[in-house]
Amino acid sequence: MGSIFRHAKRAPSFGFVFFALFALVLHWTTASPSAASVNCTEYDFIVVGGGTGGLALATRLSQNLPQYRILVVEAGPAALSEPKINIPGLKGSTIGGPYDWNFTTVPQPNVNDRVLPTTRGKVLGGSEALNLMTWDRASAAEYDVWQELGNPGWNWTTMIDNMLKVETFTGANTAMYGSEGVGNSGPIHTVINRVIPTQQNYWIPTGQNLGIPHNLNSLGGDPIGIMDQPSNVDPSNYTRSYTANAYLPLAGSNLFVMENMRVAKVNSRPCNGSIRATGITLEDGTIINAGKEVILSAGTIQSPGLLELSGIGQEAVLQAAGVPLVVNLPGVGENLQDHLRVQSSYMLKPNYTSFDALKYNATYAAQQMALYEADQISEYDYTGSGYQFISWQQALGNASSSLIALAQQAANASSPIDKYKLQYLTAGLSTTVPQLETIFSDGYTGTKGYPANGSAQYGINTFSLISAVLHPFSRGSVHINSSSIDSSPVIDPNYLSNEYEIQALIAAAKKNRQIAQTMPLAGAWTEEYEPGLNNVTTDADWRNYVLDTAVSIYHPLGTCAMLPQEDGGVVDPNLIVYGTQNLRVVDASIIPIIIGAHIQTSVLGIAEMAAQRITTQYAGAAPFGWR
Numbered sequence: 219m220g221s222i223f224r225h226a227k228r229a230p231s232f233g234f235v236f237f238a239l240f241a242l243v244l245h246w247t248t249a250s251p252s253a254a255s256v257n258c259t260e261y262d263f264i265v266v267g268g269g270t271g272g273l274a275l276a277t278r279l280s281q282n283l284p285q286y287r288i289l290v291v292e293a294g295p296a297a298l299s300e301p302k303i304n305i306p307g308l309k310g311s312t313i314g315g316p317y318d319w320n321f322t323t324v325p326q327p328n329v330n331d332r333v334l335p336t337t338r339g340k341v342l343g344g345s346e347a348l349n350l351m352t353w354d355r356a357s358a359a360e361y362d363v364w365q366e367l368g369n370p371g372w373n374w375t376t377m378i379d380n381m382l383k384v385e386t387f388t389g390a391n392t393a394m395y396g397s398e399g400v401g402n403s404g405p406i407h408t409v410i411n412r413v414i415p416t417q418q419n420y421w422i423p424t425g426q427n428l429g430i431p432h433n434l435n436s437l438g439g440d441p442i443g444i445m446d447q448p449s450n451v452d453p454s455n456y457t458r459s460y461t462a463n464a465y466l467p468l469a470g471s472n473l474f475v476m477e478n479m480r481v482a483k484v485n486s487r488p489c490n491g492s493i494r495a496t497g498i499t500l501e502d503g504t505i506i507n508a509g510k511e512v513i514l515s516a517g518t519i520q521s522p523g524l525l526e527l528s529g530i531g532q533e534a535v536l537q538a539a540g541v542p543l544v545v546n547l548p549g550v551g552e553n554l555q556d557h558l559r560v561q562s563s564y565m566l567k568p569n570y571t572s573f574d575a576l577k578y579n580a581t582y583a584a585q586q587m588a589l590y591e592a593d594q595i596s597e598y599d600y601t602g603s604g605y606q607f608i609s610w611q612q613a614l615g616n617a618s619s620s621l622i623a624l625a626q627q628a629a630n631a632s633s634p635i636d637k638y639k640l641q642y643l644t645a646g647l648s649t650t651v652p653q654l655e656t657i658f659s660d661g662y663t664g665t666k667g668y669p670a671n672g673s674a675q676y677g678i679n680t681f682s683l684i685s686a687v688l689h690p691f692s693r694g695s696v697h698i699n700s701s702s703i704d705s706s707p708v709i710d711p712n713y714l715s716n717e718y719e720i721q722a723l724i725a726a727a728k729k730n731r732q733i734a735q736t737m738p739l740a741g742a743w744t745e746e747y748e749p750g751l752n753n754v755t756t757d758a759d760w761r762n763y764v765l766d767t768a769v770s771i772y773h774p775l776g777t778c779a780m781l782p783q784e785d786g787g788v789v790d791p792n793l794i795v796y797g798t799q800n801l802r803v804v805d806a807s808i809i810p811i812i813i814g815a816h817i818q819t820s821v822l823g824i825a826e827m828a829a830q831r832i833t834t835q836y837a838g839a840a841p842f843g844w845r
Contacts (some may be wrong), residue, residue, distance in 0.1 A: 268292030269344020272515030398438025573661030604658030
């Protein structure tokens with residue numbers, strides 16, 4: 219596999235090409251519309267999903283187990299030369315487009331019956347190709363809870379060891395970052411952005427004026443504070459660094475990737491009192507056999523659906539969908555958890571220029587793109603790097619007690635997950651586990667929309683504050699409702715199912731305004747563009763604003779939870795699906811309890827951990843009979 223790729227470099231045009239064409243069909247198979255071009259229908263390991271976890275896992279298996287053949291099946295295309303993916307300043311432009319599955323939730327009754335988007339990557343590299351490149355970690359205590367929930371060996375020590383394998387961070391021991399919790403020899407490149415707008419320079423002093431400490435080691439297990447946060451951007455060329463262009467080139471010739479092909483189901487047979495996965499059936503009916511394992515890395519929304527299409531899940535769900543039951547596993551598709559966000563935006567004074575200028579000033583945008591393509595510092599380098607992670611006590615002071623009382627009412631007393639969420643709020647963990655994230659994002663982000671061309675406000679420069687509640691108690695589900703893979707999953711996150719979360723988001727929105735009104739940031743703007751100082755003033759106004767505008771920040775997890783089966787678990791600590799011998803899940807769906815962070819570094823750490831365990835199991839075993 220490594221022979222196919224070359225290191226990404228900018229070329230002198232917008233349509234720059236990052237990699238050599240995939241001419242070696244032996245190692246890279248584009249399967250569209252059928253899999254007839256696949257040279258072999260038998261592999262040792264089949265990884266379903268070429269996303270964040272799947273490509274990292276498959277690459278490590280290829281390196282560690284060179285005697286085995288590994289197949290990755292990805293529903294989307296490779297898009298290694300796609301500027302909207304590669305250029306940091308075009309972040310977000312792929313959402314809702316052809317590289318997005320464009321899933322939506324069912325109407326959510328607690329957010330005014332709105333149907334919310336559920337963005338997931340349909341492209342080689344998965345959602346990591348579409349995300350906004352936030353590179354952070356949860357607190358050490360949160361990873362330790364995974365072990366306390368019944369998963370030996372899954373804790374901060376093992377996870378940080380594996381997360382450090384992932385990255386090469388540029389910028390340690392500088393004024394912007396210290397040295398803790400960052401790697402120096404991994405495939406993914408990370409850096410704190412070299413473009414910091416003038417108005418963002420006020421971010422950290424403003425937080426400090428509100429009593430929030432400057433954290434120079436936020437990835438080291440203690441994220442509390444305000445900071446400049448890294449992004450997964452390669453500083454050698456200022457392009458997105460993700461599994462498709464960072465991990466995959468390291469794979470050997472024993473790794474095969476099939477693009478543009480969906481998997482209809484996992485095939486299995488009874489074996490010694492349980493079920494053994496024998497391979498997969500593709501959407502065109504082609505059967506591919508697996509000698510060792512089938513591994514699902516299709517993500518939080520689709521891994522449970524593939525289990526259900528394969529007859530593994532709740533009996534009632536499968537019966538309603540017309541799928542014969544193979545393994546009755548009630549936890550499949552349950553335990554869906556996600557972060558909701560609220561945004562506020564502020565019009566800058568005329569002497570400031572923001573990221574918005576790339577929207578309204580075509581001449582300026584062309585100049586900045588020319589700089590970018592010439593390897594010069596450009597606005598197109600920009601990713602949001604101003605972050606804050608704080609407790610409710612830091613956010614609200616003594617007023618936090620009423621919010622915590624609502625959390626105690628929201629918690630399910632019989633749920634081990636809710637037990638730990640309460641501990642995050644009320645025990646000694648309340649000072650180390652963050653509850654509220656706020657992001658400084660230059661330019662407009664919100665639901666109102668940037669002013670229309672021709673309107674009086676068109677051409678304004680803004681900044682936005684985006685806040686998310688990090689440990690909601692709401693849990694939802696995702697299930698199939700048909701035996702056809704052409705039917706969209708039924709996604710019900712059950713957002714804002716309790717008063718705690720509504721009041722927490724209201725507090726988050728009010729906090730945005732307080733931050734904006736605190737010096738020195740307060741000196742940079744003239745008007746609150748969204749929601750508007752005169753538009754939202756009363757408690758009823760704030761409530762309506764939250765219910766009308768809150769949206770996901772796209773961190774779904776938990777639907778194939780790594781928990782004891784009696785607690786609703788789907789996989790054991792080796793990530794093997796209960797009731798099977800050799801079917802694993804390796805993606806965000808196995809995370810049992812939502813973390814107070816963005817999820818990509820955790821998913822990559824999970825993939826590294828899984829690769830280590832699988833390698834240990836199979837290092838001395840004989841390969842499949844294809845040899």
